[in-house]
Amino acid sequence: MSLLAISDLHVRYAENREIVEGLRPMSDDDWLLIAGDVGELSSDIAWALTVLRDRFHTVVWAPGNHELWTPPADPVQDRGALRYAYLVDLCRSLGVHTPEDPYPLWDGPDGPVAVAPLFVLYDYTFRPEGTGSEEAALAAARRQGVVCTDEILLHPDPYASRGDWCRARLKITEERLAALPEDLPTVLVNHYPLVREPTRVLRHPEFALWCGTEATADWHRRFRARAVVYGHLHIRRSTWHDGVPFREVSLGYPREWRQRPETPGSLSVVLPGAVPAGRR
Numbered sequence: 001m002s003l004l005a006i007s008d009l010h011v012r013y014a015e016n017r018e019i020v021e022g023l024r025p026m027s028d029d030d031w032l033l034i035a036g037d038v039g040e041l042s043s044d045i046a047w048a049l050t051v052l053r054d055r056f057h058t059v060v061w062a063p064g065n066h067e068l069w070t071p072p073a074d075p076v077q078d079r080g081a082l083r084y085a086y087l088v089d090l091c092r093s094l095g096v097h098t099p100e101d102p103y104p105l106w107d108g109p110d111g112p113v114a115v116a117p118l119f120v121l122y123d124y125t126f127r128p129e130g131t132g133s134e135e136a137a138l139a140a141a142r143r144q145g146v147v148c149t150d151e152i153l154l155h156p157d158p159y160a161s162r163g164d165w166c167r168a169r170l171k172i173t174e175e176r177l178a179a180l181p182e183d184l185p186t187v188l189v190n191h192y193p194l195v196r197e198p199t200r201v202l203r204h205p206e207f208a209l210w211c212g213t214e215a216t217a218d219w220h221r222r223f224r225a226r227a228v229v230y231g232h233l234h235i236r237r238s239t240w241h242d243g244v245p246f247r248e249v250s251l252g253y254p255r256e257w258r259q260r261p262e263t264p265g266s267l268s269v270v271l272p273g274a275v276p277a278g279r280r
Contacts, residue, residue: 001027001029001030001108001109002025002026002027002030002031002108002109002269002270002271002272003030003031003033003106003108003115003187003269003270003271003272004025004026004030004031004032004033004056004267004268004269004270005032005033005034005035005189005229005247005249005267005268005270006023006032006033006034006035006249006250006251006265006267006268007034007035007036007037007064007191007229007230007231007232007249007250007251008035008036008037008064008231008232008234008250008251008252009034009037009038009039009048009251010037010038010039010066010251010252010253011038011039011044011047011048012039012040012041012044013253013254015254016251016253016254017048019251019264019265020048020051020052020265021051022265023051023052023055023265023267024055025055025056025057028057029057029108030056030057031056031057031058031059031060031106031108031115032052032056032058032059032060032267033060033062033115033117033187033189033229033249033270034049034052034059034060034061034062035062035064035189035190035191035229035230035231035232035249036061036062036063036064036065036066036067036190036191036231036232037064037065037066037067037191037231037232037250038061038064038066038067039066039067040066040067040069040071040074041071041073041074042074042075042076042086042087042090043074043075045067045087045090046090046094049061049090049091049094049096050094053094053095053096058097058104059094059095059096059097060096060097060104060115060117060189061091061096061097061098061117062098062099062117062118062119062189062190062191063084063087063099063119063191064191064231064232065148065150065154065191065210065232067083067087068080068083068084068087068154069149069150069153069154070083070153070154070155071153079155079157080155080156080157080158080159080165081157081158081159081165082157083155084119088100097115097117098117099116099117099118099119099173103115103116103117103176103180103186106187106271108271108272109271109272110226110271110272110273111271112184112185113184113185113186113187113226113271114180114184114185114186114187115186115187115189116176116177116180116186116187116188116189116223117189117190118173118188118189118190119169119173119190120166120169120170120173120190120192120213120215120216121162121165121166121169121192121213122162122163122166122192122209122210122211122212122213123162123163123166123167123213123214123215124137124138124163124209124210125213125214125215126196126199126208126209126211126212126213126214127208127209128140128205128206128208134163137206137209138209140206141206141207141209144204144206146204146206146207148207148209148210150162150210166213167215170213170215170216174219177219177222177223178223180223184224185224185225185226186223186224186225186226187225187226187227187228187229187270187271188219188220188223188225188227188228188229189228189229189230190216190228190229190230191230191231191232192211192212192213192230192232193211193212193228193230193232193233193246193248194212194216194217194219194220194228194230194246195212195216195217195220195241195246196208196212196214196217197239197241198230198233198235198239198246198248199211199212199233201235202233202235211232211233220241220242220244220246221242221244225244226244226271227244227245227246227247227270227271228244228245228246228247229247229249229268229270230246230247230248230249231248231249231250232250233248233250234250234252234253234256235248235250236248236249236250236252236260247268247270249267249268251264251265
């Protein structure tokens, strides 16, 4: 019985879709944590979640930025909070846990822990050194030719900005985590890293603006995290912060995973232990 994780499946790529078709649990009791970016089109997201729901005992999903896009080719043209609500309803129809549901309790090896999928977005506070304000940092990124597609396809409606939506989500999520029993550990699942340190290895440091928020920097300590699971960076690795393992579990784009030595689509073991689990 294992708590497994993966993210950034990006199933619009045929090679990634094939990998998802090959994902299997190691036992009938295994859970799967999906830390966002399953895909962009609603039909692709539904397909992948259905496949994985049918194979794993329990599936837990946290949204990535790609799911929140409103691509012109998608029949579902909801924007912003309505797009997120659509995805939550889709997951619930499939029996997949979302950030809006009661946090499921993992009572397997190294448990019990509350498995908490998070949706908190980003607020442009991961700024490169010396760039000053949010406006100055974004302007500097544009001069370098670094602009996330979110600026075109991820709409914050009904909020005035993505930063405002982030701040609203932070308040909701913090209140829910604080309401957990004080002696109950957690596994925090978020698309973005909860601390800034993992973004410091980015090839383009300006991209960190779209990678999280300083407001979550102490959440792994405050909310008794046994582990933190995230994706988004497409830099698969484990780091430790204040004694807590942070697992970046991305599959990523084919051009990225082809360069890695491990089998593409390998699942990360979150609990028990911290060794990689193979795909079979």
